[in-house]
Amino acid sequence: MSGKENVIIDIEHLSKSFGDKQVLKDISLYIRKGEFVTLLGPSGCGKTTLLRMIAGFLQPDEGTIMMEWESRGGQREFRDVAGIPPHLRPLNTVFQRYALFPHLDVYDNIAFGLKLKGVPKDEIDARIRKVLKLVSMSDYEDRDVDSLSGGQQQRVAIARAIVNRPKVLLLDEPLAALDLKMRQDMQIELKEMHQKLGITFIYVTHDQSEALTLSDTIVVMNEGKIQQIGTPTDIYNEPVNSFVADFIGESNILNGTMVKDRLVNFIGHDFECVDEGFGENVPVDVVIRPEDVYIGYTLEGSQFTGTVKSCTFKGVHYEMYVDTDSGNELQIQDYDAFEPGKQVQMLIHPDDIQVMRKERIENVIDCEIIDENHVKMLGEVFECAPITSGSTGPARAHISFAKVDLMDHEDDGDTSGEVWFILYKGDHYHLTVKTVSGEYVYVDTDDIWDKGDLVGIKILPEDITVEMNDGQEK
Amino acid sequence: MGKRSNWAIPYLIFLILFVALPLLLIVVYALQDGNGGFTFDNITRFFTDSDALSTFAVSIEVAIENTLICLLLGYPAAYILANKNLNKSAVTAILFILPMWINALMRTLATAELFNVMGFTLGKGTLLMGMAYDYLPFMIYPIYNVLLKMDHSYEEAAADLGATPVQVFRKVTLPLSMPGISSGILMVFMPTVSTFAISEFLTNNKIKLFGTIIQENINSSMWNYGAALSLIMLVIIGLTTLVLGGEDSEVEGGTV
Numbered sequence: 188m189s190g191k192e193n194v195i196i197d198i199e200h201l202s203k204s205f206g207d208k209q210v211l212k213d214i215s216l217y218i219r220k221g222e223f224v225t226l227l228g229p230s231g232c233g234k235t236t237l238l239r240m241i242a243g244f245l246q247p248d249e250g251t252i253m254m255e256w257e258s259r260g261g262q263r264e265f266r267d268v269a270g271i272p273p274h275l276r277p278l279n280t281v282f283q284r285y286a287l288f289p290h291l292d293v294y295d296n297i298a299f300g301l302k303l304k305g306v307p308k309d310e311i312d313a314r315i316r317k318v319l320k321l322v323s324m325s326d327y328e329d330r331d332v333d334s335l336s337g338g339q340q341q342r343v344a345i346a347r348a349i350v351n352r353p354k355v356l357l358l359d360e361p362l363a364a365l366d367l368k369m370r371q372d373m374q375i376e377l378k379e380m381h382q383k384l385g386i387t388f389i390y391v392t393h394d395q396s397e398a399l400t401l402s403d404t405i406v407v408m409n410e411g412k413i414q415q416i417g418t419p420t421d422i423y424n425e426p427v428n429s430f431v432a433d434f435i436g437e438s439n440i441l442n443g444t445m446v447k448d449r450l451v452n453f454i455g456h457d458f459e460c461v462d463e464g465f466g467e468n469v470p471v472d473v474v475i476r477p478e479d480v481y482i483g484y485t486l487e488g489s490q491f492t493g494t495v496k497s498c499t500f501k502g503v504h505y506e507m508y509v510d511t512d513s514g515n516e517l518q519i520q521d522y523d524a525f526e527p528g529k530q531v532q533m534l535i536h537p538d539d540i541q542v543m544r545k546e547r548i549e550n551v552i553d554c555e556i557i558d559e560n561h562v563k564m565l566g567e568v569f570e571c572a573p574i575t576s577g578s579t580g581p582a583r584a585h586i587s588f589a590k591v592d593l594m595d596h597e598d599d600g601d602t603s604g605e606v607w608f609i610l611y612k613g614d615h616y617h618l619t620v621k622t623v624s625g626e627y628v629y630v631d632t633d634d635i636w637d638k639g640d641l642v643g644i645k646i647l648p649e650d651i652t653v654e655m656n657d658g659q660e661k
Numbered sequence: 662m663g664k665r666s667n668w669a670i671p672y673l674i675f676l677i678l679f680v681a682l683p684l685l686l687i688v689v690y691a692l693q694d695g696n697g698g699f700t701f702d703n704i705t706r707f708f709t710d711s712d713a714l715s716t717f718a719v720s721i722e723v724a725i726e727n728t729l730i731c732l733l734l735g736y737p738a739a740y741i742l743a744n745k746n747l748n749k750s751a752v753t754a755i756l757f758i759l760p761m762w763i764n765a766l767m768r769t770l771a772t773a774e775l776f777n778v779m780g781f782t783l784g785k786g787t788l789l790m791g792m793a794y795d796y797l798p799f800m801i802y803p804i805y806n807v808l809l810k811m812d813h814s815y816e817e818a819a820a821d822l823g824a825t826p827v828q829v830f831r832k833v834t835l836p837l838s839m840p841g842i843s844s845g846i847l848m849v850f851m852p853t854v855s856t857f858a859i860s861e862f863l864t865n866n867k868i869k870l871f872g873t874i875i876q877e878n879i880n881s882s883m884w885n886y887g888a889a890l891s892l893i894m895l896v897i898i899g900l901t902t903l904v905l906g907g908e909d910s911e912v913e914g915g916t917v
Contacts, residue, residue, distance in 0.1 A: 244817055273820040280821045286814035290836045299832075300822035351822065 194255075195220045195355060195387055196241065197265070201250035203236055210236050212411045214250070218355075218404075223381050223388045225398040228408035229434070234391045235283075237408075238357055241389065242280050243273035255354065278355040279348035283363060285340045287332040293319075293343055294328040300351040318350040321380065338369045345380070355387040362397065374400050395435050399423065407431050423476075428546055429610055429617075432474040439480075439517050441613045443473040443542070451542055454613065455513030456491050458535060462542040472543045477506070477520040479539035482531050489532035493517070495525045509533070515613035550586040550629055554653065555579075562653055565644075566624035567602040571651035583654050588617065588631035590650035593642040600643025604628065606636045620644065687895070690888035703889035713874055713890070720871035723785075723860075724853040727792040728800075731849045732842070734793065735800030739841070742801070743808035754805065761798045766858060768795060773862040783865045791863040792853060799848040807841030808834075843905045851898050 194217045201214040210233045218224050226234040239245045241252060256266040287296050294315060301311045319325050322342040341361060348356055362370045378401055381388050392398055398405050399419045407414040415427045426432035429440050443453030445465040451458050453473045465471060493511040505524045509517050525531055554564035556579045562571050564584055597603035604622035618630040628644060694700045707713050741747045742754045772791045781787050819833045857872030871894060878887035
């Protein structure tokens, strides 16, 4: 593949489970030499697990990690690192809580790796002086690590890693423990360090703004899967699905219909857009960034109108929520303030409309037919619309998003689950609910739920349509 | 005076009655001759009493040997117990600590009986075996505690920086478990120096320890000399505590 030049780490089909829980599912990804790659995702998405596997602290269940390796003769080769322990891998890690050795001072912490390699004393001195200067910690050699502030410990941790001149530097949420101001300063310094050193950085974070600021390439992860790989601009401007759109930056995610090429309908209006090839009258998700909606009391070329609901000053811009004439809510950012209660006109440029194919348009759940009125799915037996074919065995149940009812009490439903992910679609919420059986059910609702709520799930018999698997083995 | 400081009064009375006063009495008795006159004779007598001096030397030697044996057996045991990969249940840890729940005297008597039945000649070997059995839990427990609470990211960081598993242990795990080792040494060394019952039962009084001499002196109503010997032992234990309680790095080199 022509895109795979200069690759230093190549990961293919990596999977990992802890007990019953699969934390990484079929991860494939390559990293180029000198690149600043960020693994970005909410907590529990598997990003740290992936980093620990690259470092060698965890072994994959399936798949391979290939790394560029310098053999003794100085020749470069690509090698599968399975079974190679961390101390032999050509990379160093900056740990989340720094993990500076409390029994050693700053000098001995940084010298740790060099002493193990048998580097002569005067060279160690010189390299430590240089690296301390790089992290702006000169004259701190003799300090006890416990006497340093969080930011200073962070710098020592980075110095301890880069003094070994690794091929790849792994950073596990290195700024998570710092306060906002310090974090922003360190971001700039990290970026500078990366440019100066020219080594590959693999950076793990759950902070999307950090990822956008620092990275050459962002790998967005969720639920153990890679959602999107791309440059910060690509990921911000062209998210591939509603998860990425919601996770990166602020966004309005709306249900729409692709009327035909270059024409999409949402919030009750037709809009010109730049997307083609979806087909005609296909349901889609539409992403509009809040800063891409033009707003004015009177606006030339206005496409739709609305009423300002709220307006908050955010430092540089104002953030407004506007109810559109079609009853949708839009989040809008503008340098001018518009008074709540006032009528406004709005327009959106064609190239600011990001159209995404819907991942799914209804729930499709694997089930087993028990008799003509019952199926077993999500670990429970459900009554369903009569099944005419009369056969039993594996099948699929179709349930529309709006026909899944959520109850306050777990016991009130046919089964129960936990609200896993919430997406506001302008006039309703699209919820992902993880059932007790570990499957996902998608729900459209007007009610407000919180992430982590435990809910009962109820589905009426007439809303469950069962489709046979057509004799296929699955 | 704040009300809160009043809460300390019962403890203060307890301390005066049961700690300060007895200590004072030991000092007073140690510095008196048989007729109540002030003298240093009791102290100086110890340094010229070759019998007492050699017993003292034996005591220290036995204590050092026992502490070493406990450390060599106890550290690996604690390491295995605290390692979640090697030991998956807390029950094993409790089993190791369990002997501590039984009265030391009972344990020692039972051990002596066991040696008799097995036909071992009572002597230094049986003394050390019995002592190690008695004091091992006191060595394991503090080390186990320190290892259990140790942040494993230190070990990972060391491996990440190129340390082999042996180097990780030598350069990180061992130095970081020093607080556990020092308190383990204290908890084994101090009682071994002052014990007398164990040597009496396990060697049939063949080997006399420092504690034995104190007991003999006091039993034969030589209160002043007994008190002086107690005082000397107290000073030695105090010095050990000072050395071990000081900087951890110093422990590495010398004391054991």
